[in-house]
Amino acid sequence: MKLKWIIVLSLSIALIGVLTACSESGDTSEAQTNPEGHAEFIAAAEPGGGSDTILRLMSEIMMEEDIVDDFINVDNRPGGNGGVAMSHLYNQRGSGDHLILANSTFLTAPLQSDYAFNYEDFSPIALLGEQSYVIVVPADSEIETFNEYVEAAEEEDLIFGSYGVGTSDHMVAMLLDDAIGQEATYLPYQSAGEAFTGLLGGHIDASAQQIGSAMEYIESGDVTPIAVTSEERSEALPDVPTAKELGYEELTWSLYRVVYGPPDMSEEDQEYWSNAFEELSQNERWIEEYQEPQMLEPDFLAGDELEEYMHDFNEVFEENLREADIIE
Template structure:
């Protein structure tokens, strides 16, 4: 069973009738709704959002569907959603790039303060991973090795979440890696399998098949807790390195959306995220469910804005 973390009690949010649609304070939804995904069709953000949309259909009689608006590492789609009419007809999938890109000078006009977060439903944390026959069998050995050797560390592209994960790890450990950017995590993992790298910092879900096959070894995860997928892998935090970095997927509407509409959407998303349809999909696709409601999600985004600003400036990626 995939890990499910729920920080909001649904019974306290949903009406006693058991149906979100019973919200009498609003006529919403009074038309079709689009979920804007700022990434390409077929990717993780797209597939998770389509699975969620399927689970949401009972609450949206006029229809709810995904629309992909790509470009700018996610900024194009997020900008479109941020500037859309604040009536609940447009819901935007948001990700860490919302608070990363502005600090690199590549975010266009996106501003997390112009969104009202609804709920987060998915997370995936970085894993520090090496070849199975690497001389570094623990994170401590890898860190020690980095003090005397030029270790090549692959990631999914300069300025990507996994590049920042590697940078965060080296800063927490007080060492330096040579970061090698690739066009996506898959290319970095292939290079690691070919022994062209000493390690990678990408999501655990992406390396899990190779770890299970015995060709790669995960030394640590940059997660708040050990992952249910592989509880034998320690967190960096428990090993003495204060670093937690990963991706997440959540949903938001323009900040001036009426509260009744915000409440309806939030309750509906929280309910859908625990539905059998969505849980089954996430389990079958190696995606971890992590559910956070509006208040905690809002705080998480603000905290990450501060964190990524400092990290991006410290490695010279700010413009």
């Protein structure tokens, strides 16, 4: 499968962050202290960017809710499609106080650039959950349903726009083309917000957006949701069908939220942080302030289960990127 491209000035910066912490394993039912008592959450975004915002909320909750005793500082290291943050983490080999909150570019950045590492070199800590996508069209579009989108794609050259090249958002566009047997022109934007601007301005015909990010536009009536990419219908959009139930099972996709440590992180440190993030995932503030409003589907995994999950995810992702000639 090959997509037709309209290339914008730069590739998107991925939603990646880096968390840093020194640790001893233990029961996180009580506050824990790393050996040095200090941690850094390093974000691959400018202050106020996506990963920066998530990491600042994480650090606040983990400190104020006594999940850890460490002081946590957020250090911003944007650039290189997330590669700057990843390189920094890679150089902390054996450290127990550096972590990264990864998304799809944790897999793709090394494949698209000449880095000396890939995701398997890092130490898996925890999967916090997944965020599914919704395919939306402008409210004034003649397309009102997914089937109408398929019909329109058969008759004309549609323009599908989302965040970035080789991102999880982009993957939805590729899977959509494969599922319906039609090839849309893909327009990558530098952020999800810019993609919404393009959609509302009539520059693109449809877009794939995380459900949590799309809700304000759906609720305001600016866009119409035509399908979700989750296994089951979203509680936030109960009247919107899944692509799977419409007969397009291959169009099932989510963005994961996974925490990784540097290469050669000790088992003791991995256990410490796995326990801490498991407690975070069950914390009421985290659920109320991030999980619920951002439609994060909780699915905590660690250890061998997480490694298997990432292996399977990477296989699908890499295969589609190669078919689209994004990587060699």
